[in-house]
Amino acid sequence: MSYDIAIIGGGIMGCATALRLAEGGMHPIVLDQGDLGQGASGVNAGTLSLQIKRVQLMPYALRGHDLWAQMGDAVGFHKSGGYTLAFNAREAELLTERQTLKAEAGAPIEFVSNAQLRRAAPNLTQNVVAASYCAEDGYANSSLTGQYYRGRLQDAGIAYRTHSPVTAIDKTTAFELATPQGTVRAKRLLLAAGAWLKPVAAMLGVDLPVQARVNTVSVTERMPPLMSSVIGHATGLLTMKQKANGTVLIGGGWQGRGTPQDGRGTVASDTLRPNLALAQYAVPSLGSARVLRSWTGFEANVPDFYPLAGALPHVAGAYVLGCVRGGYTIGPYISRLMGDFILGQEPELPLFDPGRAYTKEPT
Amino acid sequence: MIRLVPNHASKIKRRDKVGFTFDGLRLEGRRGESLAAALLQAGHLNLRTAPFGDAPARGAFCHMGICQECAVRIEGRTVEACRTELTDGLVVERVS
Numbered sequence: 504m505s506y507d508i509a510i511i512g513g514g515i516m517g518c519a520t521a522l523r524l525a526e527g528g529m530h531p532i533v534l535d536q537g538d539l540g541q542g543a544s545g546v547n548a549g550t551l552s553l554q555i556k557r558v559q560l561m562p563y564a565l566r567g568h569d570l571w572a573q574m575g576d577a578v579g580f581h582k583s584g585g586y587t588l589a590f591n592a593r594e595a596e597l598l599t600e601r602q603t604l605k606a607e608a609g610a611p612i613e614f615v616s617n618a619q620l621r622r623a624a625p626n627l628t629q630n631v632v633a634a635s636y637c638a639e640d641g642y643a644n645s646s647l648t649g650q651y652y653r654g655r656l657q658d659a660g661i662a663y664r665t666h667s668p669v670t671a672i673d674k675t676t677a678f679e680l681a682t683p684q685g686t687v688r689a690k691r692l693l694l695a696a697g698a699w700l701k702p703v704a705a706m707l708g709v710d711l712p713v714q715a716r717v718n719t720v721s722v723t724e725r726m727p728p729l730m731s732s733v734i735g736h737a738t739g740l741l742t743m744k745q746k747a748n749g750t751v752l753i754g755g756g757w758q759g760r761g762t763p764q765d766g767r768g769t770v771a772s773d774t775l776r777p778n779l780a781l782a783q784y785a786v787p788s789l790g791s792a793r794v795l796r797s798w799t800g801f802e803a804n805v806p807d808f809y810p811l812a813g814a815l816p817h818v819a820g821a822y823v824l825g826c827v828r829g830g831y832t833i834g835p836y837i838s839r840l841m842g843d844f845i846l847g848q849e850p851e852l853p854l855f856d857p858g859r860a861y862t863k864e865p866t
Numbered sequence: 867m868i869r870l871v872p873n874h875a876s877k878i879k880r881r882d883k884v885g886f887t888f889d890g891l892r893l894e895g896r897r898g899e900s901l902a903a904a905l906l907q908a909g910h911l912n913l914r915t916a917p918f919g920d921a922p923a924r925g926a927f928c929h930m931g932i933c934q935e936c937a938v939r940i941e942g943r944t945v946e947a948c949r950t951e952l953t954d955g956l957v958v959e960r961v962s
């Protein structure tokens with residue numbers, strides 16, 4: 504049997520695009536080398552924050568937030584609001600500059616006084632010099648990604664295969680994908696392989712300048728209620744939230760070690776310590792919390808840090824979607840746009856041409 | 867009781883008995899077994915209180931270092947009883 508489109512990668516991008524394509528009448532198949540949602544989409548910090556989005560991506564993030572609210576409990580969605588903190592004059596300047604731009608781009612971000620902050624978040628350090636607040640911010644539980652999309656794919660009658668790495672791609676009149684379970688044939692192809700995009704595109708002779716970052720996340724033991732909103736830092740080096748069960752999830756993009764090709768990354772103590780120290784500085788009572796686990800995941804990017812979303816250069820019928828900054832937040836929405844584009848419809852907002860020069864701001 | 871495997875209970879060699887204390891109570895267990903097992907054996911199912919909520923009494927649940935419901939204090943540190951080997955004279959206290 505031949506599919507209308509084969510999607511390599513069952514992360515949030517691959518799964519959400521498959522859903523849109525099926526809505527549009529196509530028959531897709533999703534292939535993943537592991538299980539659905541076990542890559543970045545399943546291990547990320549789950550922060551849905553407009554305050555840490557790039558200005559250019561704000562319209563996408565705003566619409567993404569609406570989709571998360573619709574997904575609701577099934578993905579552990581909480582609109583908790585979020586504070587971003589500055590601890591000295593330099594950080595305050597950075598905060599004012601960045602959040603003003605984001606507010607101008609449409610995010611409902613306001614600056615809050617120390618008195619307001621004390622009242623709303625009494626467990627924060629007294630050393631806050633400036634703070635911004637966004638009521639739209641919140642979080643979801645990324646470990647539910649795989650389970651959620653598996654259910655959605657099944658309900659929509661979409662084919663998917665797990666533990667099915669694509670090891671070679673042949674392009675004749677259609678695409679022929681070699682997997683350990685046999686060859687999969689499809690008229691079109693979407694590469695949604697996250698941090699593994701480079702080797703997958705290379706199977707078609709295309710060089711994508713994809714690099715991978717090794718982000719670290721930690722979770723503490725259950726603590727008494729310490730914070731009810733997402734807490735971030737002006738530099739972006741801290742994101743933190745307390746779950747309903749009392750555990751506190753700490754991220755901020757600190758780098759572990761390893762490469763996607765070598766399998767799992769490892770946590771590095773020299774970056775983990777400052778990450779935890781910053782969390783503890785923001786909320787001093789975390790000093791008594793024990794960290795239960797720290798882990799890493801691979802986040803892909805290209806040199807200009809804008810998404811790859813569009814037609815794959817040089818290969819007719821092939822597309823690529825990935826490298827989205829804040830890709831968990833924006834994933835469900837940009838995947839819709841991608842689906843519409845593949846269906847031959849004009850996407851509501853522009854995509855990001857993978858054939859661009861990566862040196863300047865995309866138009 | 868139905869057994870799917872032969873009953874090897876009589877062949878299990880348990881090591882010598884050692885004494886330890888739990889919040890000042892003198893208890894006995896077997897050297898080298900997990901502290902959580904020794905506490906259970908001694909009848910202590912409730913090991914700590916919850917950090918918050920209305921079900922305050924907590925006890926060892928996963929026995930593999932994940933749930934933290936067996937956390938106790940030893941020599942000033944909070945440790946998991948299920949991942950602590952029982953040694954002679956161990957002084958164990960509840961997490962306050």
Ligand SMILES: Cc1cc2nc3c(=O)[nH]c(=O)nc-3n(C[C@H](O)[C@H](O)[C@H](O)COP(=O)(O)OP(=O)(O)OC[C@H]3O[C@@H](n4cnc5c(N)ncnc54)[C@H](O)[C@@H]3O)c2cc1C
Pocket residue numbers: 511512513514515516517534535536537538539540541542543544545546547548549550551667668669670695696697698699703717718719720742754799800801802824825826827828829830831832833834
């Ligand atoms: C630790 C961490 C924290 C993050 N925190 C946040 C956050 O708080 N908020 C936010 O918005 N974003 C966050 N991100 C970014 C976000 O997680 C990613 O942008 C997003 O999940 C990427 O989704 P994806 O589908 O492109 O990639 P992935 O989820 O990685 O999916 C790619 C899939 O492709 C499969 N694959 C690869 N090669 C092959 C092959 N040859 N054959 C078959 N399958 C293959 C992989 O198995 C994988 O499942 C974080 C990322 C990381 C790593």
Ligand code: FES
Pocket residue numbers: 902925926927928929930931932933934935936937946947948949
């Ligand atoms: S019983 Fe779960 S951590 Fe010890």
